[in-house]
Amino acid sequence: MNLENYFISQFKSANIGDDGAFIDGMVYSKDAFFENIHFKTSWMSHYQIGYKSIMVNISDAVAMNATPKYALLSVAMPKDITKSQMRDLAKGFQDACAKYGVDIIGGDTISNIKLDITVTIVSKSNKPLMRKGLKRGDLIAYSGTLGKSAKELKKLMNLGKIHKNSKFVNIFLRDKFIYNNRRFLRVGMDISDGIFSDLQKLSLASGVGFRFYKKIQKRVGCSGEEYEMLFGFDRRFKKTLLRRAKLTKTPINIIAECVRKAYTNRCKSHHFNKN
Amino acid sequence: MNLENYFISQFKSANIGDDGAFIDGMVYSKDAFFENIHFKTSWMSHYQIGYKSIMVNISDAVAMNATPKYALLSVAMPKDITKSQMRDLAKGFQDACAKYGVDIIGGDTISNIKLDITVTIVSKSNKPLMRKGLKRGDLIAYSGTLGKSAKELKKLMNLGKIHKNSKFVNIFLRDKFIYNNRRFLRVGMDISDGIFSDLQKLSLASGVGFRFYKKIQKRVGCSGEEYEMLFGFDRRFKKTLLRRAKLTKTPINIIAECVRKAYTNRCKSHHFNKN
Numbered sequence: 164m165n166l167e168n169y170f171i172s173q174f175k176s177a178n179i180g181d182d183g184a185f186i187d188g189m190v191y192s193k194d195a196f197f198e199n200i201h202f203k204t205s206w207m208s209h210y211q212i213g214y215k216s217i218m219v220n221i222s223d224a225v226a227m228n229a230t231p232k233y234a235l236l237s238v239a240m241p242k243d244i245t246k247s248q249m250r251d252l253a254k255g256f257q258d259a260c261a262k263y264g265v266d267i268i269g270g271d272t273i274s275n276i277k278l279d280i281t282v283t284i285v286s287k288s289n290k291p292l293m294r295k296g297l298k299r300g301d302l303i304a305y306s307g308t309l310g311k312s313a314k315e316l317k318k319l320m321n322l323g324k325i326h327k328n329s330k331f332v333n334i335f336l337r338d339k340f341i342y343n344n345r346r347f348l349r350v351g352m353d354i355s356d357g358i359f360s361d362l363q364k365l366s367l368a369s370g371v372g373f374r375f376y377k378k379i380q381k382r383v384g385c386s387g388e389e390y391e392m393l394f395g396f397d398r399r400f401k402k403t404l405l406r407r408a409k410l411t412k413t414p415i416n417i418i419a420e421c422v423r424k425a426y427t428n429r430c431k432s433h434h435f436n437k438n
Numbered sequence: 439m440n441l442e443n444y445f446i447s448q449f450k451s452a453n454i455g456d457d458g459a460f461i462d463g464m465v466y467s468k469d470a471f472f473e474n475i476h477f478k479t480s481w482m483s484h485y486q487i488g489y490k491s492i493m494v495n496i497s498d499a500v501a502m503n504a505t506p507k508y509a510l511l512s513v514a515m516p517k518d519i520t521k522s523q524m525r526d527l528a529k530g531f532q533d534a535c536a537k538y539g540v541d542i543i544g545g546d547t548i549s550n551i552k553l554d555i556t557v558t559i560v561s562k563s564n565k566p567l568m569r570k571g572l573k574r575g576d577l578i579a580y581s582g583t584l585g586k587s588a589k590e591l592k593k594l595m596n597l598g599k600i601h602k603n604s605k606f607v608n609i610f611l612r613d614k615f616i617y618n619n620r621r622f623l624r625v626g627m628d629i630s631d632g633i634f635s636d637l638q639k640l641s642l643a644s645g646v647g648f649r650f651y652k653k654i655q656k657r658v659g660c661s662g663e664e665y666e667m668l669f670g671f672d673r674r675f676k677k678t679l680l681r682r683a684k685l686t687k688t689p690i691n692i693i694a695e696c697v698r699k700a701y702t703n704r705c706k707s708h709h710f711n712k713n
Binding site for chain 2: 170200233239246254
């Protein structure tokens, strides 16, 4: 068990274990977005940093079939940040929030040695999509393509440049697909730590293993920060889902079926400072 | 305007401006508690760090007459943290939350170069206490004594030791006084940045100034992290409040009355790294 999981294991709450906590019709989620852990300022503009920090958090809400409503920001800024960088950062927060109708209702700003952001998103959901509930025979799928994010990260680590529409800086969420198809889905989550790691979470939550239809390469399976959707569904909805996915132009890859046994992730932690 | 206020000025929301945001019967608050900004690990045990990080956030809920219900934690930990330190930190979080019946429902854990915590508290309130609403003639008071926190901070900065019951590590909140007397109060907030700074916030929110009954010394007025309550009330409730405060053993200091004009804070920012 790595140290982070050891720490998390100290906490026991019925509400911990999904992308967010679902309580009384609300979903609460919170993620950190820290300099030199999740990004470097040489990789992204302050606008992109602000924008992405919100989007990765809205992704958790979307993945639970929740509509994001409010954001609280904690922004720790280095002392040498310029007013122009601050305006860009604020604009990034605001544009991402505006795109999803989210109101920034508060938070905290402090001086620090680097730019460290945490975002809390408050969402509403009548029928949240959780990680628990897979049954043997259910099918497992993901949306879009995987592997680009790791590739782009590698390019950045080698001092290369990436395109401004790259997935690493400009995340596209699958909100329409989830909102339109909730009733056909059994479980779901976003792919933030890499699909292997995230499959393990589904496996643990539901007590099932997976029989894969074809081998997923490690460079794909361990690519984090993809923000595609990983979901499971009753196999009798297969045709319906594939047909309906076309309405939102969502590519669907059915990769496995649920079986007895468990599943173990074989990637290292995905944050680039921890390899 | 300092840089932090400049950044905050970029955001316009009707919900920003109080200790927390009040929406649909809920209060949302969020504060950072960062190493070398709010504490040093040589000053406090990991248990005390965890405990205080929760208490300073519950203070915002209490100050708004809200009952804290849920906490989301973001914990960035240095790689050399030991399992024993982690357990102590977790215990600190848990004990503070248990004291106020708060359930830790989620959050995020990452590796970082130092121990940086942010806490989001979700509370409920039927009748929140805000900063806006003071009228000319209203009286302004604070609870307890002020100035100790700055004194203890100075001691710590000079490599001295402080007692484990010191206000700097063991915060006492005025929840009973607030909950019992909400109906007699016009406005309220906790004293986290120093009473001078916090008076300015009341002044700005309500468009009033203050005539002081006696001079408050700068070492008292600029002492942050006091977590006493600053509040205003209609002068006809003066006797009632003073009498009822005794029921919860809450010392009350009436310091000023509201007048036309404005009020300007004369302290520097209180975080110890920014002087």
